[in-house]
Amino acid sequence: MAGIRIENVRKSFGVLEVLKGFSLDVADGEFVVLVGPSGCGKSTMLKILAGLDDATSGQILIGDREVTDVAPGDRDVAMVFQNYALYPHLTVARNMGFGLKMRGMARAEIDRRVLEAAKILDVEHLLDRRPKQLSGGQRQRVALGRAIVREPQAFLMDEPLSNLDAKLRVHMRAEIGALHKRLGVTTIYVTHDQIEAMTMADRIVIMRDGAIQQIADPDTMFQHPANLFVAGFIGSPGMNFMRSTVTMGANGPQLRLFGQDVPVDRPIANLAGKPVIVGLRPEHFATGAGAVRFTVTPRLIESLGSEKYLYIDVPEENRGAVATRGGEDDHRGDSIIARIMDVGAIPQSAAITLSFDPARLYLFDAETHVTIAG
Amino acid sequence: MTRRRLNIVLIYAGVVLTCAILLFPIYWLVVTALSKPIDLRVLPPNFWPEVPQWQVFGKVLGDRPLLLWLGNSTLAAAGAVTLSMSVSIFAGYSLSRFRVRGGQSLGLFILTAKMLPATLLVIPLFGIFRSVGLVGSLWSVILAQATLIVPFTTWMLKGYFDTIPRELEQAAMVDGCSPLGALFRVILPVATPGLAATCLYGFVLSWSEYAYARTFLTSAQGNWTANLGLTTMKGEYVSDWNEISAAAIMVAIPVLLIYLFLERYLVSGLTAGAEK
Numbered sequence: 001m002a003g004i005r006i007e008n009v010r011k012s013f014g015v016l017e018v019l020k021g022f023s024l025d026v027a028d029g030e031f032v033v034l035v036g037p038s039g040c041g042k043s044t045m046l047k048i049l050a051g052l053d054d055a056t057s058g059q060i061l062i063g064d065r066e067v068t069d070v071a072p073g074d075r076d077v078a079m080v081f082q083n084y085a086l087y088p089h090l091t092v093a094r095n096m097g098f099g100l101k102m103r104g105m106a107r108a109e110i111d112r113r114v115l116e117a118a119k120i121l122d123v124e125h126l127l128d129r130r131p132k133q134l135s136g137g138q139r140q141r142v143a144l145g146r147a148i149v150r151e152p153q154a155f156l157m158d159e160p161l162s163n164l165d166a167k168l169r170v171h172m173r174a175e176i177g178a179l180h181k182r183l184g185v186t187t188i189y190v191t192h193d194q195i196e197a198m199t200m201a202d203r204i205v206i207m208r209d210g211a212i213q214q215i216a217d218p219d220t221m222f223q224h225p226a227n228l229f230v231a232g233f234i235g236s237p238g239m240n241f242m243r244s245t246v247t248m249g250a251n252g253p254q255l256r257l258f259g260q261d262v263p264v265d266r267p268i269a270n271l272a273g274k275p276v277i278v279g280l281r282p283e284h285f286a287t288g289a290g291a292v293r294f295t296v297t298p299r300l301i302e303s304l305g306s307e308k309y310l311y312i313d314v315p316e317e318n319r320g321a322v323a324t325r326g327g328e329d330d331h332r333g334d335s336i337i338a339r340i341m342d343v344g345a346i347p348q349s350a351a352i353t354l355s356f357d358p359a360r361l362y363l364f365d366a367e368t369h370v371t372i373a374g
Numbered sequence: 375m376t377r378r379r380l381n382i383v384l385i386y387a388g389v390v391l392t393c394a395i396l397l398f399p400i401y402w403l404v405v406t407a408l409s410k411p412i413d414l415r416v417l418p419p420n421f422w423p424e425v426p427q428w429q430v431f432g433k434v435l436g437d438r439p440l441l442l443w444l445g446n447s448t449l450a451a452a453g454a455v456t457l458s459m460s461v462s463i464f465a466g467y468s469l470s471r472f473r474v475r476g477g478q479s480l481g482l483f484i485l486t487a488k489m490l491p492a493t494l495l496v497i498p499l500f501g502i503f504r505s506v507g508l509v510g511s512l513w514s515v516i517l518a519q520a521t522l523i524v525p526f527t528t529w530m531l532k533g534y535f536d537t538i539p540r541e542l543e544q545a546a547m548v549d550g551c552s553p554l555g556a557l558f559r560v561i562l563p564v565a566t567p568g569l570a571a572t573c574l575y576g577f578v579l580s581w582s583e584y585a586y587a588r589t590f591l592t593s594a595q596g597n598w599t600a601n602l603g604l605t606t607m608k609g610e611y612v613s614d615w616n617e618i619s620a621a622a623i624m625v626a627i628p629v630l631l632i633y634l635f636l637e638r639y640l641v642s643g644l645t646a647g648a649e650k
Contacts, residue, residue, distance in 0.1 A: 052544045073550035085541035089563040102550030146549075 002063030002153040003028040004049070004186060009058030011044055011210075018044050020210045022058070026154075029184045031177075035197040035233075036207035042190045043158055045207075049188065050079050050156050062153050073102065078147035082159040084139045086131040086146070093118075093127040096145045110149075117145045120179070137168050144179065154186040161196065173199060194234050198222070206230050228369035231279050231362055237309065239279045239362065240336035242318035246271040255361075258294040259315055262358050268372060276372065277320060279362035282309070285338035290355020297351045299335065308346060310338040310354075407431075407619035414615055430620045440621055442596070443603035444628065450512055450587075450599055451580035454519035455573050458527050462572070465524075466531030467557060471540070481532070488525040492585040495521070500589055510594035518586040523576040530575060534568030535561065570639035578629055600625040 004026040011019035019041045026032050034042040047053035049060060051072035060068045067075045078099070086095050094101075096117060097110040118124045121141040131139055140160060147155055160176070161169045177200050180187055191197055197204045198218045206213045206221065206229075214226040225231035231239045244255040246268055253268045254261045255278060268276075300311040312335060319334050338354055346352060363372040406414060408426040434440060469481045487495075499518050500509065508514040538561060546556035562569065587602040598606075604625060607618045 047544075050544075050548055052547065071552070072544075072547040073552075075548075077548065079545065079548045081541040081545060083539055083541055085539065085545035087542065087546070087560055087564070089560075089566075098546070099549035102555075146545075150549075 002186060003030070004154055004188065005059075005061040006045075006049070007059040007061075009045065009048060009055045009060065011041070011048060011053070012056045018210045019048075019055075022210075022212060024205060024212075024215065026186055026188060029186055031180050031187045031189065031200060031202045032205060033189045033191060033197040033201035033203075034205045034207060035191055035194055036213075037192060037233075039209075040207040041210040042192075042207050046079075046156050046158050046188065046190045050077060051075050076150075076153045077156055078150045078152040078154075079156040079158065080143050080147050080160045082162050084131070084143040084160075084163075086139055086142055088131050090130075091127065092123060092129050092131070092134070092142050092145075095131065095142060096127075096149050099146065099150045113149045113151075114145075117149045120148065120182075121145045136164050137172065140164060140172055141175075144176070148179070148183065148185075152185065154188065157187065157189040159191050160189075161191070161193075169196075176200065195236060198234065204234075206233060225362070225371060227371055228277060228279070228364045231364070231371070235281055237282045237337045237339065239281050241320055241364075242278045242280070242314055242336065243275060243320035243366070244278050244318055245273065245275050248272045257292070257318060258296075259317075260292070260294065262292050262361075264358055264361065264363070266363065266372075268363065271372070275366040277364040277366050277369070278318075279364060280336075280356060280360060282337040282339035283341070284360040285310075285340065285354050285356050287340055287343055288353060288355065291357045291359075293353055293355045295351050295353045297349060298338075298346075301346055301348055306342065308340045308343055310340060310346070310352070311335050312338060312354075403619050403622060407616055407623055409616055411614060411616055427616065430616050431624065434617050434620045434624070437617075438603065438607065438621065440600070440603065440624060443598050443600040444625065446512060446597055447581055447600040447625070448628070450515045450519060451577045453512070453516035454523060454580040455527075455576040457516060457520040458524045458576055459569070459573060461520075461524055462527035462531050463557075463562070463569075465528045467535050467561070469528070469532045470535035471543075481529075484525050484528055487521065492522065492583075496585055496589050499586070503590060509590050510597065512591075512597045514590040515583075515587050515597075515599065518590065519580045519583050522583065522586075523579045526579065527572045527576050530572045531565075531568060534565055534572070538564055567639045570636055574632060574636050574639070577632065581629055 004024075006022055006024045006026075009019055009022045010017065022041070022045055024032070034045060036042050044053060048055045051067070051070060051074075055068065058068070059066060062075060062077065087098065090098065093111075093114050096114045100110045100113060114127070115124070118127055121144055123138060123141050123145060126134060126138060126142070131142070134142065140163075143160065157176075161172050164172060173196060176189075180200075189196075189200065197206075198221075201218055203215060203217050204221050205215050208229050214221060214230045216224070216226075221230065221234050225234060225239075228241065232241070242257060244257055246253055246255060246264075247261070248254070248269065249261055249263060251263050253266065253272065254263045255276070256262070257278065296310075296312045298310040298312055302309040302311075314334055314336055340346075340354075364370065365372055405420070405422060407430055408428065409420065409423040410427060413420055413423060465484070469477065495518075499514075499521075503509045503514045503517075508517070542560050542564065543551075543553070543556035546560040547553065551559055582601070583599075584601045584605070587599045588605070591597050591599065591602060604618065604621055607614070607621060
């Protein structure tokens with residue numbers, strides 16, 4: 001096992017730069033998740049790390065060894081692909097042992113290692129089958145098995161759960177997490193699913209348009225997003241965004257939200273008169289009493305049993321040109337979502353009083369979208 | 375009659391008509407082979423001979439070196455297919471996988487060779503083969519037919535390789551294969567149906583070829599291919615059409631057998647590109 005160091009890796013296709021100076025230090029045994037919307041460059045970075053794609057510039061070290069120009073097979077990493085990439089003409093056992101055979105390992109040792117990995121992944125009874133005779137979950141296990149028999153320095157996983165149904169995905173997510181704890185192998189995992197990132201990662205690297213937006217552990221990423229994009233990407237449903245202007249009230253800076261002046265206990269007096277984007281997570285709304293109360297008639301109520309999603313019209317003065325959800329600009333600036341837990345029946349089209357704590361507000365620069373400290 | 379039932383009847387009628395059009399020449403070939411020469415000139419024609427002349431096949435085999443011609447055709451077709459496949463596997467794989475400047479144009483350029491009629495290419499090829507002493511040798515036909523089928527086999531294989539996920543060879547490379555090793559250890563075994571279909575298609579193209587054999591082999595009777603041999607059975611004043619038909623049936627049988635045995639591969643190989 002070894003740590004991985006990626007130094008200022010760039011990748012361009014002609015004038016199109018898909019990786020804009022990617023740098024990352026991964027500690028030995030760490031589980032790092034690269035997450036971001038489609039086309040953000042995360043899979044390209046993983047392929048460059050595996051040696052399947054060349055970087056335009058930059059350097060990659062696995063352990064103390066520079067591998068930037070080393071062939072994929074000589075990097076001592078194992079990769080799990082989104083579509084599993086099992087060899088259809090080989091049995092499960094031969095699929096798992098293929099990498100060892102390529103390294104000239106003795107037959108008996110290959111068999112021993114394959115059996116050991118098969119026991120760990122509970123695929124012993126499938127060893128003589130061909131991939132097409134396996135279910136999606138079994139194929140995923142075999143793909144993982146093919147990676148672990150190699151006992152590599154690092155695992156690289158490219159959206160390995162994307163092809164599974166929702167229930168199996170949750171199950172395999174837990175299995176991969178448990179496998180990582182058991183083997184302790186450095187793992188770099190690519191996904192577009194922020195829930196996978198939050199639940200599995202020691203650290204998350206969130207990317208957009210080939211650039212890293214933030215590197216942090218899941219809790220930090222959730223509580224202290226570096227910018228509007230990260231704030232909108234992490235969390236489900238995503239953070240709500242409204243537009244407002246900082247004004248100075250009798251007790252300090254305040255923002256106009258839902259038709260009232262909301263005092264904000266942050267050192268933002270210098271922003272007086274300037275527009276800001278205000279973020280508030282759906283789960284930070286509550287029904288009834290609270291520091292800031294307002295009455296609305298939800299345009300739609302979705303019940304998920306234990307919780308309800310209330311879709312609320314944003315007052316005209318707070319509507320922004322862009323609302324960012326799930327990392328995508330979806331231009332839904334005219335509505336926000338309140339997520340209310342353990343509440344009884346709420347009749348559709350009835351007025352309801354909601355509240356929130358202004359301490360929960362996030363503030364972002366209206367132009368740069370960077371989080372305003374405070 | 376409901377609209378659905380009418381549709382089914384029309385579809386079946388279409389299928390029967392198509393089959394009749396396709397099968398009639400074969401049926402008539404059999405009728406001609408099994409009829410006495412005198413019965414072939416009667417009007418209205420007999421749609422099945424009163425006494426089928428099965429002995430015609432033995433007579434043709436006895437009178438003409440048909441087995442030798444068939445052997446030559448097999449050698450020429452197998453040689454041309456082997457040669458073209460060994461080029462097309464790499465060409466098709468490269469066109470499918472590697473994005474290089476001008477690669478697409480190069481791929482299309484390969485096809486231009488097929489756009490030219492064989493009779494146009496036969497003249498420069500004859501010049502080349504004469505200068506290296508290959509005229510009259512079966513090698514001339516093998517090489518010439520390979521140039522004929524390489525464009526087809528290259529594009530057929532490219533289409534098949536396109537359907538194989540790139541991740542397969544990427545996985546093989548991460549597992550320790552070189553790019554060439556990944557091709558031979560993973561991609562080609564996976565592409566077996568496509569390879570079989572392409573070989574078969576190339577074989578049939580080569581087997582049916584006539585112009586090259588007619589030009590390069592006319593003076594070397596020992597190297598005649600079956601198609602060339604068949605045409606020599608037609609006399610200047612009198613032709614034994616029953617014997618010619620019998621010989622034609624025997625020439626068609628090897629290809630027919632190959633189709634029957636490899637039909638499954640052929641269908642999956644030919645339709646692979648369409649499923650993507």
